Amino acid sequence: MNKITDVKLNGSNFLGWSKTIIVHLRSIDKDDHLDSGPPTDDVKDDTRRAWLRDDAKLLVQIRNSIEPDILSLVNHCEFVKELIDYLTFLYSEHTNISRIYSVCKSFHRGEQHDKNATAYVMEFNKVYEELNSLLPLSGDIKAMQKQREQIAVMSFLTGLRPEFDAFKNQLLSE
Structure with a gap:
């Protein structure tokens, strides 16, 4: 799958878009990528490598579900958690x-x-x-x-x- 949803994040649709992303990750049992970054170096090498590979696949799918003008704001994000946390900060902060x-x-x-x-x-x-x-x-x-x-x-x-x-x-x- 190249993207998670056909509805691309444009900023104003963050609430619905993020729910779709979260439900998708939960449906494939990958919602742990929303809560934690990569495993530490003390974790078995195969486990760490598998997690990084899964996170990279998910990151590409999520990025493909974001409008290009917003993508330029999140190019620094390397992991799913980092990306979702940053988008949440940008578009759903209670102080907005x-x-x-x-x-x-x-x-x-x-x-x-x-x-x-x-x-x-x-x-x-x-x-x-x-x-x-x-x-x-x-x-x-x-x-x-x-x-x-x-x-x-x-x-x-x-x-x-x-x-x-x-x-x-x-x-x-x-």
């Missing part, structure tokens, strides 16, 4: 304020337009899942407080008139 803003805006201003009810519900659920991924439930009071502050900022920014777009863009780029 501009992505949280975009998802909150879609969530709070969702409109059916000319979609049928099923398509609208599916689109709404997709946005809802991404919002939950960006702002997960937590028992940590400080994390909850930070999330509430982020939601308040998103609500404020969403309500601003168009003449404040420059201000809004400046805040979102920080």
Whole structure:
């Protein structure tokens, strides 16, 4: 197999794309490559060589499932874990304020337009899942407080008139 999925990572589809990659690795019993790097030198040479070979095959398949402009950002990654960790840092960090803003805006201003009810519900659920991924439930009071502050900022920014777009863009780029 040359690639894991026909849907290439373009940045905005990271949540669905990463789920596909994870499920695929789990289905072939290679999800350990998500949790650990290469075996240390004290591991038997054959075991280490087999792990490195498997990881290289998976790395090529995953890289073939990524858009070229994003590939240039991850050329330094040599192992599956390193690649997935870096992509997670780039595209799903909970501190990614501009992505949280975009998802909150879609969530709070969702409109059916000319979609049928099923398509609208599916689109709404997709946005809802991404919002939950960006702002997960937590028992940590400080994390909850930070999330509430982020939601308040998103609500404020969403309500601003168009003449404040420059201000809004400046805040979102920080």
